[in-house]
Amino acid sequence: MSNVIEINNLVKRYKELVALDHFNLTVDEGEILGLLGPNGSGKTTTINCILALLTYDKGSIKVFGKEMKATSYDIKKDIGVVMQDVAVFDDLTVYENVDYFCGLYIKDKKIRKQYVEEALNFVELTDFYKFKPKKLSGGLLRRLNIACGIAHKPKLIFFDEPTVAVDPQSRNKILDGIKELNRKGATIIYTSHYMEEIEQLCSRIVIMDKGKSIAMGTKDELKAMIHKTEKITIEVADLASDFSSEFAKLPNFSSYSYNDNVLNLTFKGGRNNLAHVMNILSKHPGNLGRISSETPTLNDVFLEITGTELRDNV
Incomplete structure (x- = not known):
């Protein structure tokens, strides 16, 4: 497996603002890399630097093993870009x-015709090929945007x-299409707030x-990096006793709250946490309601690592 992208010590400044601060990244061939960050974290700047749409102050960027420059047309022909703002005529x-x-990218008319038809078929727009964009729904317009970005069969695609x-049906179609592109060999960098x-x-x-x-790794x-790795929620009316001290003695205990007849506990790893909690609550004479145990979501990870304060776009 080879590196499709290598970024070393990248620095980008906008006057006093440091948009990229010695940023490093490698992207392996054939992977789908998720790039996450709050507003103003540097995601868009990173992508624009990789695409040589921005100059930078320090560092290096290699794509397909070659230094990426504004004039690197031999590299750019193998890159597809599908940006958030739909860009069609x-x-x-x-x-x-x-x-x-x-x-x-494709000058041969016969090959281009084949590629265009394959792209339209891929995003299921063959029934709309004579339509103007203004006649398309939001989901169809997004799929047209994707077709424009991938028709030349790029090896590296930015989404x-x-x-x-878009509606849930169109979203599922787009996500399935991205998986299929990856199965066919494309390396993908994907940004989303979903x-x-x-x-x-x-x-x-x-x-x-x-x-x-x-932070970097699989989901x-x-x-496994964050403090909360299991959340237990139990509906229990009129909890008469304060069990907080007993909960605190449990292995891997993290936090406790009881509000509006709902008991919330979080744990850092471990097994059988729910069984231990239920053993303590067995001393409570009242009836228990709904019980749930949840592992953390990626959203939990994101908020714990980056914080919960609102960010402004930069």
Whole structure:
């Protein structure tokens, strides 16, 4: 397995603002890498630097083993980009849009025609090839955007929030399409604020904040980093006794709260936590209601690592 992208000690400044602070990243061939971070963390700047759309102050970027420059057209022909903002021509039909973007890289008309038809079929837009973009629904427009970005069969594809403001059916279709592109050999970098998408798609995840990589690993490795690894919720009316001191003695205990007849406990690892809790509560004469045990989500990881304060876009 080789590195498709190698970033070493990347620094990017906007006057006094340090957008990337000695940022390092490698992306392996054939993986789907999730790139997460709060607003202003440096995700977009990173992508723009990789694509040579921005200059940077220090460091190096290699793509496919070669230094990436603004004039690296031999590298760029193997890269596809699907950005959050739909970028198509309103005056062109669906077919003409895909043909135009594919034509930036594929000059042979016969091959281009084949690639365009395959891209339209891939995103299931063959029935709409004569439509203008303004006639398409939001989901269809997103799929057109994807077709324009992947028609030339790139080896490396960037997806930046590709499912924003689409219905669940269109979202599932887009996610299934991304998995299929990866199965066919494409390396993918995926950014999204939908944590469930990242969990579903990505083989590895990088969390950025303040221009740095602050956590990296599989979803299970990231979940093992945080303080809360199990949350137990129990509905119990009128808990007469204060069991907090007894709960605190349990192995791997982390926190306890009891509000509005709902008992919440969190634990850091361990087994049989629920059994230990129920053994303590057996001393309570009242009836218990719903009981649930949840492992942490990627959203829990993200909030614990990056904090819960609101961020402004930068």
